[in-house]
Amino acid sequence: MSIISKDIQKAVALLKADKLVAIPTETVYGLAGNIYSEKAIKSIFATKKRPFFNPLIVHMPSVESLETIVSDVPEKAKLLADAFWPGSMTLVLKKQSSIPDIITAGKDTVAVRVPNHPVTLELLKQLPFPLAAPSANPFGSISPTKPEHVARYFKNDIEHVLDGGACINGIESTIIGFEDDEPIIYRLGALALEDIEAVIGKVSIKNKKEESPDAPGMLDRHYAPATQTFLTDTVSEDIKKHLGKRIGILLFKSDMKDDTITTQIILSQKGDMAEAASKLYDALHELDHQNLDVIIAEKFPNYGLGKSINDRLQRATFSI
Ligand code: TXA
Numbered sequence: 486m487s488i489i490s491k492d493i494q495k496a497v498a499l500l501k502a503d504k505l506v507a508i509p510t511e512t513v514y515g516l517a518g519n520i521y522s523e524k525a526i527k528s529i530f531a532t533k534k535r536p537f538f539n540p541l542i543v544h545m546p547s548v549e550s551l552e553t554i555v556s557d558v559p560e561k562a563k564l565l566a567d568a569f570w571p572g573s574m575t576l577v578l579k580k581q582s583s584i585p586d587i588i589t590a591g592k593d594t595v596a597v598r599v600p601n602h603p604v605t606l607e608l609l610k611q612l613p614f615p616l617a618a619p620s621a622n623p624f625g626s627i628s629p630t631k632p633e634h635v636a637r638y639f640k641n642d643i644e645h646v647l648d649g650g651a652c653i654n655g656i657e658s659t660i661i662g663f664e665d666d667e668p669i670i671y672r673l674g675a676l677a678l679e680d681i682e683a684v685i686g687k688v689s690i691k692n693k694k695e696e697s698p699d700a701p702g703m704l705d706r707h708y709a710p711a712t713q714t715f716l717t718d719t720v721s722e723d724i725k726k727h728l729g730k731r732i733g734i735l736l737f738k739s740d741m742k743d744d745t746i747t748t749q750i751i752l753s754q755k756g757d758m759a760e761a762a763s764k765l766y767d768a769l770h771e772l773d774h775q776n777l778d779v780i781i782a783e784k785f786p787n788y789g790l791g792k793s794i795n796d797r798l799q800r801a802t803f804s805i
């Protein structure tokens with residue numbers, strides 16, 4: 486029997502019993518557990534094979550829950566929360582002492598967000614505790630944007646994938662922390678930098694490991710297919726380097742006429758970056774299951790969501 490279903494009550498019961506449930510969000514599916522259950526949180530790390538130094542995001546039903554989780558909210562964080570929650574933004578704020586160290590990897594900050602998905606908001610409202618939920622994939626591999634992706638990864642490890650359909654935004658939330666009350670982006674994501682700056686002004690970005698060893702999701706290689714993947718401005722030139730191999734191409738908007746390639750996926754024929762982002766991981770899952778020798782991905786224009794997409798593609802490749 487499939488572990489995928491729309492049964493919210495089953496999710497409530499499992500989560501109350503310290504078990505894990507995969508939950509839909511508007512960004513990617515999460516592997517969720519009760520933040521106060523040591524048993525559940527340990528099994529999140531074990532199931533994902535995730536190192537304990539990598540802290541988890543706490544998912545709350547509404548902004549009001551912040552009171553029980555964080556101890557200080559800078560003015561700019563308030564503005565962001567009002568503007569974008571529920572939504573694809575995670576804030577890293579000073580934690581309250583009641584938040585277990587295992588959630589925050591011993592740090593004095595905690596990452597929080599209110600996800601924008603009706604099914605998971607309903608689930609969170611029915612639970613007496615918030616949910617810790619990293620993306621529901623084994624550590625380092627491609628994040629899941631459909632319930633089937635999660636079931637393929639974890640069908641032997643978890644009992645329930647709560648079906649909320651395909652994720653509308655399709656890449657992870659944008660993570661924003663504060664240093665001396667000034668906002669810093671630790672991870673580019675589904676909320677574009679320009680949208681954030683429209684609310685709070687200029688924001689700096691520290692999303693490389695060297696700049697920010699404290700945000701471990703910024704590892705150079707992450708979100709990666711098993712198939713060797715390259716990112717390039719010049720797809721046709723790169724194809725020539727792999728002649729004779731089974732080549733898969735990932736393109737933004739225009740298709741390619743080239744007999745030497747095995748397959749190609751176009752992310753948005755109308756050139757819409759939001760549509761491209763929503764299909765990105767599904768396309769990588771798809772290409773990764775076609776027995777290809779290499780995947781060559783086209784670089785996106787470096788603004789708006791294109792910047793976030795390039796960030797993910799860079800980490801999926803061997804070329805950096
Ligand atoms: O869209 C999302 O954010 C998804 C969905 C499920 O909500 N979740 C997600 O979680 O992407 P995960 O665990 O794959 O990524 C969480 C990131 C990691 O890079 C982690 O290092 C960072 O959040 N993080 C968590 N707590 C932090 C903290 N206190 N300081 C800095 N970075 C933190």
Ligand code: MG
Nearest residue numbers: 619620628702
């Ligand atoms: Mg992840």
